[in-house]
Amino acid sequence: MTTPTPDIAIPPDLLPVDGRFGCGPSKVRVEAVEALAADAGTYLGTSHRQGGVRFMVGRLRNGLNELFSLPDGYEVLLGNGGTTAFWDAATFGLIERRSQHLTFGEFSSKFAQAAAAAPFLDDPEVVDSEPGTHPEARASTDVDLYALTHNETSTGVAMRLARPVGATEGQLVAVDATSAAGGLRFDASETDVYYFAPQKCLASDGGLWLAACSPTAIERIESIKAGGRWIPASIDLSIALDNSRKDQTYNTPALATVFLAVQQVEWILENGGLEWAAARCDRSAETLYAWAEASSFATPFVVEPADRSSVVATIDLDERIDATVVSAVLRRNGVVDTESYRKLGRNQMRFAMFPAIEPSDVAALTRCIDHVVSALG
Numbered sequence: 001m002t003t004p005t006p007d008i009a010i011p012p013d014l015l016p017v018d019g020r021f022g023c024g025p026s027k028v029r030v031e032a033v034e035a036l037a038a039d040a041g042t043y044l045g046t047s048h049r050q051g052g053v054r055f056m057v058g059r060l061r062n063g064l065n066e067l068f069s070l071p072d073g074y075e076v077l078l079g080n081g082g083t084t085a086f087w088d089a090a091t092f093g094l095i096e097r098r099s100q101h102l103t104f105g106e107f108s109s110k111f112a113q114a115a116a117a118a119p120f121l122d123d124p125e126v127v128d129s130e131p132g133t134h135p136e137a138r139a140s141t142d143v144d145l146y147a148l149t150h151n152e153t154s155t156g157v158a159m160r161l162a163r164p165v166g167a168t169e170g171q172l173v174a175v176d177a178t179s180a181a182g183g184l185r186f187d188a189s190e191t192d193v194y195y196f197a198p199q200k201c202l203a204s205d206g207g208l209w210l211a212a213c214s215p216t217a218i219e220r221i222e223s224i225k226a227g228g229r230w231i232p233a234s235i236d237l238s239i240a241l242d243n244s245r246k247d248q249t250y251n252t253p254a255l256a257t258v259f260l261a262v263q264q265v266e267w268i269l270e271n272g273g274l275e276w277a278a279a280r281c282d283r284s285a286e287t288l289y290a291w292a293e294a295s296s297f298a299t300p301f302v303v304e305p306a307d308r309s310s311v312v313a314t315i316d317l318d319e320r321i322d323a324t325v326v327s328a329v330l331r332r333n334g335v336v337d338t339e340s341y342r343k344l345g346r347n348q349m350r351f352a353m354f355p356a357i358e359p360s361d362v363a364a365l366t367r368c369i370d371h372v373v374s375a376l377g
């Protein structure tokens, strides 16, 4: 069934400097890797219970606090297992009885599935919308947590974060920000739990989860635990809270992942913070969507411009051109991971425009695609 990839060489002057456009794991900056190599002899392979690593974890927690301008009382928690493990942790440790989920793609559906499967919770309220759009949360007296997704990575839809109109005191707003954190603007006071993993906008590696938690969220973690619910230790948020306050994790974290995340957070802060990073992503997005709109064969998948993500772009191709062939030719030329999200099942390409990715490389990417499509004839 697989057709051979056409032998098309992209002229070197058209190629981006860095060919990584995947949505996660995503481009890690060379400078960050060099910094890790320079510190490796005193950092890698040392105890995560001692000062060196704890200092690095502290830098990450403080850096995120500053990056997100967290209100007083918010705390950054971390643990192992990435966002998927955090959904399980949240199912056990954040949902009191019933949650509401906005589902509009693969990732936003997964937390809803985790909550639905939990025998100790009531079936969640699910508000869904077609891929390429997003639903709005609806105030409901019957739920104690609203589950939002800042950027649906499978479809390239971003949503503005706000507490649902009419939401009451004590109802938590939990936001999956895995592909948004550090690249999209938001007001932390509109959220109680802003959680993510660092292999996307934070240009690090996978396997860790991070969560900026409000005092209300911390109270919830403590009250569910005090209520006696059985929670497996590795995903127990009360244990994560205790450890995070000591700049530690319950079990051993990947030290390189922590280090690379610190490099990225501090790089963004040195350059001007979240506004700088978001503006950089905006520039990439303007280039990419303007190219697609002007193109005779490409169209932005997300119809409503306000919903188009500036960190993940999904672009449909005319049916005469097989998107998987274009991605395969790009891959052969060192421009990788431009395939669309497989389960979406469209003739589509998908590109990350995370802060680590140079806007000039995004412009180069569009020229490479034009070259490949014209060579395919």
Ligand SMILES: *Cc1c(COP(=O)(O)O)cnc(C)c1O
Residues within 6 Å of the ligand: 024, 081, 082, 083, 084, 085, 107, 108, 149, 151, 152, 153, 176, 177, 178, 179, 197, 206, 207
């Ligand atoms: C990548 C991604 C996830 C999954 O993250 P893991 O760390 O691999 O579990 C979840 N949600 C969103 C929005 C993502 O982009």
